[in-house]
Amino acid sequence: MKKEYDLYKKRYELYDSLFVQNNIDDILSIAENFLGNPIFILDTSYRLITRSNLAKCENSSIETHNGEDYLLSGIISLMKENKCMDTIYKTNNSFFHYSDENLIFCSIKVNGISIGYISVLQRNRDFEDEDLELTNILSNLLSIQIQKENLFISNSGLDEEYYLMDLLVNDIDNLEYASERLKYSSFTLSKYNLILSIPFKQKYEDYRHNFGLRELIQRLKGILGNCISTYYKDTIIFLISSDNEQIISEYIKENLLEFLKLNNLRCGASINFNNLLDIKDYFKQSICALKLSSYMKIHSNISYFEDYIEYYLIHISASSKENNDLPRIDITTLVNPLIKKLIKYDEKNKTELFITLKTYLQCNRNANHTSNKLNIHRSTLFYRFNKIQSLLDISLEDSNNLFRLELSIKILNYNEFS
Numbered sequence: 001m002k003k004e005y006d007l008y009k010k011r012y013e014l015y016d017s018l019f020v021q022n023n024i025d026d027i028l029s030i031a032e033n034f035l036g037n038p039i040f041i042l043d044t045s046y047r048l049i050t051r052s053n054l055a056k057c058e059n060s061s062i063e064t065h066n067g068e069d070y071l072l073s074g075i076i077s078l079m080k081e082n083k084c085m086d087t088i089y090k091t092n093n094s095f096f097h098y099s100d101e102n103l104i105f106c107s108i109k110v111n112g113i114s115i116g117y118i119s120v121l122q123r124n125r126d127f128e129d130e131d132l133e134l135t136n137i138l139s140n141l142l143s144i145q146i147q148k149e150n151l152f153i154s155n156s157g158l159d160e161e162y163y164l165m166d167l168l169v170n171d172i173d174n175l176e177y178a179s180e181r182l183k184y185s186s187f188t189l190s191k192y193n194l195i196l197s198i199p200f201k202q203k204y205e206d207y208r209h210n211f212g213l214r215e216l217i218q219r220l221k222g223i224l225g226n227c228i229s230t231y232y233k234d235t236i237i238f239l240i241s242s243d244n245e246q247i248i249s250e251y252i253k254e255n256l257l258e259f260l261k262l263n264n265l266r267c268g269a270s271i272n273f274n275n276l277l278d279i280k281d282y283f284k285q286s287i288c289a290l291k292l293s294s295y296m297k298i299h300s301n302i303s304y305f306e307d308y309i310e311y312y313l314i315h316i317s318a319s320s321k322e323n324n325d326l327p328r329i330d331i332t333t334l335v336n337p338l339i340k341k342l343i344k345y346d347e348k349n350k351t352e353l354f355i356t357l358k359t360y361l362q363c364n365r366n367a368n369h370t371s372n373k374l375n376i377h378r379s380t381l382f383y384r385f386n387k388i389q390s391l392l393d394i395s396l397e398d399s400n401n402l403f404r405l406e407l408s409i410k411i412l413n414y415n416e417f418s
Contacts, residue, residue, distance in 0.1 A: 007130050010034045014137045024145050028052045031138045035131055040119040041108075041142065044219050044259065046071040049116060058121060089114045089262040094135035096127060104131060106139045110147060113212040114263060115219070118142070163187075164230040164239055167279045187228040190241040194248065195270040195279065196224070197286035198236040198260075216263070223255045224248075237283065245341075247272060253302070260301040266290060269304045272337045284327040288312055291326060309334050310407060332415060336408040338392045345391060353391070356384045361406045 017030045024041070029052065032039055038055035042048055048062060048069035061075050079085055084097055084105065094106035102122035107114045118139055120131070198220075200213065217229050217236060227240040240247055248256070248269070260267055268290035270282035285305040292311050293303035305312075312334075315326055342354045356374065360381075363369035371381045385396055394401045 007133075010130075010134060011137060014134065014141065018141050018144060024050055024142060025052075027138070027141055027145060031134065034134055035120055036125045037123050037127075038121045039138075040121070041116060042071065042119060043116040044114060044262075046076055054124065055121070058123070085258075085262065088117050094118070094132045094139065096132070102127060104135050106135045108139050108142050108146070110143055110212045110215055113216050115146065115212075115215045164228050164237065165232060167239075167276065168230070168232060168237070168283055187239075188226055188241065189276070190226070190243045191274065192242050192245055192247050192272050193274065193276065193279075193282075194240045194272055195282045195286045196238040196240065197268045197283065197290065198238075198265055199234060199290065200231075200236050200265065201234050219259065220256075223252060223259060225252065235287075237286075239279070245272070245337075257301055265301070266293075267302045268293075269302060271306050271333070273333065278330070278333055281330045281333040284329045285333065288326050288329065306336065306404070309336075309404070331411055334408070335411055336404055338394065339405060339408040339412070341392065342388065351387075353384055353388050356381065357388055357396075357405065358409050360385075361402065361409065365402065 013030060014027075014034070017027045021027050021030070028039055028041070028050065032052040032054055038058050039052040040048060040055050040058075041050050048071070051058075061072050062069050063072050064070075078099070082097075082099060087095060087097075088105050088107050092107070092109065094104055097103045097105055104118070104120040104122075104127065106118045108116045108118065118135060120127075120135060200216065213231065213236075217231075220236070220238065221227055221229060224238060224240050226242060227238045229236060229238045231237070256267070259265075268286035268288070270285040270289075273279075273282050289303040289305040289308055292308040292315065293300060295315070296311065312326065312329070316324065316328070319326075339354070342357065346352060346354050352374075356370070359373055360367075360370045363373060367378060367381060371378045374381070389396055396402060
């Protein structure tokens, strides 16, 4: 009977802390008194947001970068191997995790979105079953307090949304004007750009009051790097810009995929582009990638439009105007960026790589016919092939690569006569 009373008292004091205490650290202090072990609060990028007094002495699993504390990469890898992160984000309840260290984990959710998690380390005393219930209560309290403090939201807010919305909705025909507008945000417009679209239904008419959505955007921005975002037609939209042709590096892709999986989200990606004035068509590409992957029952968290160009053209031609729910996209934006890169390289270096590739495809991929038509030696042809493969970082022996490049060349040919 006394044990039940003690648990009831702990519950009461924890809930009461939400009204009596003014910040998360004070709430953590009360929770630590009951749990008797160090408590860590981390966000979804494994950054340490805060920790209880006992936890401040525990640094063996923490590393510091640019003034911020993170979990050691080795610990993160171990957690992923043990499917620990999947369990954290898929369940609403706390659970014991026994490995090299004995831990309690519990996600912190706002409007159904995982914004972070609690980690309790067994150090001062052994865990008890009631610790799970107390950790669940702590998770609920932190969810409320975080919203009160706006702890995870950057001071800049979402003012940048107006810049991106302007580009997506309004008719802008002056690149200098568009670029000038973007100078007033923290975003840097670089050479290569990409649009990502993530469907997300929000609960409030004014989404800026939806903490879960705001937090979701901030977490994704932390993954994507140099980008701006907005929310439009039940979709989170990102414009990402980079000096690197591979805008989404393997590292970014890995973290993005993990985040999308954990939060049960899908994402459509446009082709890379340079001209900001074409942004509307590339936004349409990202939406089409999502729709086409659904039509074709391809279950993927990221759908790249470049994988669906031929299917887009088939769908457009096969559907009547009334029944076609895919947006019309300017055909010039369907040209593969690799073809554009090849043409620019030829212009700059006075080479003939594009015409070599084009002729090879026209000659049914026959090397002898190609060299004869170009009036060059076979060794020169193979030298150019190797140069093209090296420059574009693809294999010309891959039939899918050749088909997509050939499709782009046909689009260019069509534009010449249209």
